[in-house]
Amino acid sequence: MNSFTFYNPTQLVFGKDSIEKLPQMISQFTEGKKILVTYGGGSIKKSGLHTKIMNLLADYEVYEFGGIEPNPRLSTVKKAVAIVKEKEIDFILAVGGGSVIDGTKLISAASKLDNDPWDIVTRKVTPTAVVPFGTILTISATGSEMNSGSVITNWETNEKLGWGSPLVFPKFSLLNPEILYTLPENQTVNGIVDSMSHLIEQYFNEADNSAIGDAMIAGVMKQIMSAGRTALSQPDNYEARETLMLGATVALNGFMRMGYNGDWATHNLEHAVSAVHDIAHGAGLAILFPAWMKYVSQHQPARFAQFAEDVFDVDQNLSESEKVEAGIKGLEDYWQSIGAPSRLSDFEITAEDFETFADKTLFNGPFGNFYQLDKEAVMEIYKLAE
Known part of the structure; x- marks a missing residue:
């Protein structure tokens, strides 16, 4: 085998009661009260998960950013970064599958830089700080909920590239298999x-x-x-x-x-x-x-x-x-x-x-x-x- 160093700091909270632990998990990583919830096409509203999350976040000032695509786009990430900077967001909660989480990783890193987020993906800039984030997983597929990788699509140039940083491991990921029951x-x-x-x-x-x-x-x-x-x-x-x-x-x-x-x-x-x-x-x-x-x-x-x-x-x-x-x-x-x-x-x-x-x-x-x-x-x- 090659020599290696293993590192994975993500707290995985697995089981039927995992989502109820959301407030106590967030409190481990920020004393701030401003939360940005990121998600995809809106299925979390139809399923009732959105309402449940908002009730759990009742003590926080919550902002929302929906519409992250199945192949998350750079243009969408830029819009979210602007919100994080304008509202001085303390913590981001990604609710979705790998695409939402991948997009959120870049939002997390780009929000601490003045560079174009694509500079991170193309490795022209290395993140040195991020906005902390956690996830609630709704689709089991990519493993992005417990790794430091992300794939982003630049639709203007038709490029789809992977990038990563040890700083973008999710702080925690909440996994309840019951959420998968209603998946198409x-x-x-x-x-x-x-x-x-x-x-x-x-x-x-x-x-x-x-x-x-x-x-x-x-x-x-x-x-x-x-x-x-x-x-x-x-x-x-x-x-x-x-x-x-x-x-x-x-x-x-x-x-x-x-x-x-x-x-x-x-x-x-x-x-x-x-x-x-x-x-x-x-x-x-x-x-x-x-x-x-x-x-x-x-x-x-x-x-x-x-x-x-x-x-x-x-x-x-x-x-x-x-x-x-x-x-x-x-x-x-x-x-x-x-x-x-x-x-x-x-x-x-x-x-x-x-x-x-x-x-x-x-x-x-x-x-x-x-x-x-x-x-x-x-x-x-x-x-x-x-």
Whole structure:
């Protein structure tokens, strides 16, 4: 394994009574009374969660900022930053899924700087202070509730980039699996794909020994797959929602990558697509991951054979090539069985876009920690996904 230092300061408060603890959690991190609540399209008002939160924040001066998009946009972040500065906000509460939390991380950091927030994303400026924030999670998918990463879309330039800072770990995250009962089916599906994709990115890594990580990743992935089927057929099954919620969190809070980085090429491939076409991140990953696997497995078959054994329990007597094929097919079949898309053409994306996508992925040169992709490889993967 690579040498590593593990750090994660987020307080995870998990269970049916977690949201009731909101006031006492906020009081740990600020004596101020001005709170900004950030959220997305307004589903928290329809579900009654908004009213519950406002009642819990009765002793605070509360401001609201809604409308953070599924792929959070720089222009939206800038509007929220202006509110934080004008009202001298003491604490931010992100209520939503990964997009709301990712947007809030940039709001938190940019509110302490005079620079354009995009300078943080492009690493021209490094945050040295932030407005503290916590989260109430409403969608299990990205793991943003317990990590320091964020992905932001600059719609004016059609760029979608990831950034991070140790300062933007949420101070706390409140997770009640019951909130997931009313999720639209497509959001449950995208969340399953997203959390599994994070695990797969880390399974295919650059280390010579990732035995502990392999075992954890395979175990968590199997539980997510099983719970995913149950949740889709029984949306109010608490045990299934509980498993999906915690599974998505541990998939990307650092626990699964101790001693290595993981590949992350497929995320780069997907960001280029959704920066231009604004499709859901999970949907893009469902399309592109099998295509990446088909291409890269031609060059590194042994690891893909092991993946098939660890995750799909394929017959040990199969040949290496048969195991590789069975593992990729197992993933494709599972995602298709839960209703995930499988082709770029499902979103009317054609080969005419591939050159644009490839140029966006390669702005820093070849990429991928497990297997590096150059332009020829990138174009081939997009063709496989067409």
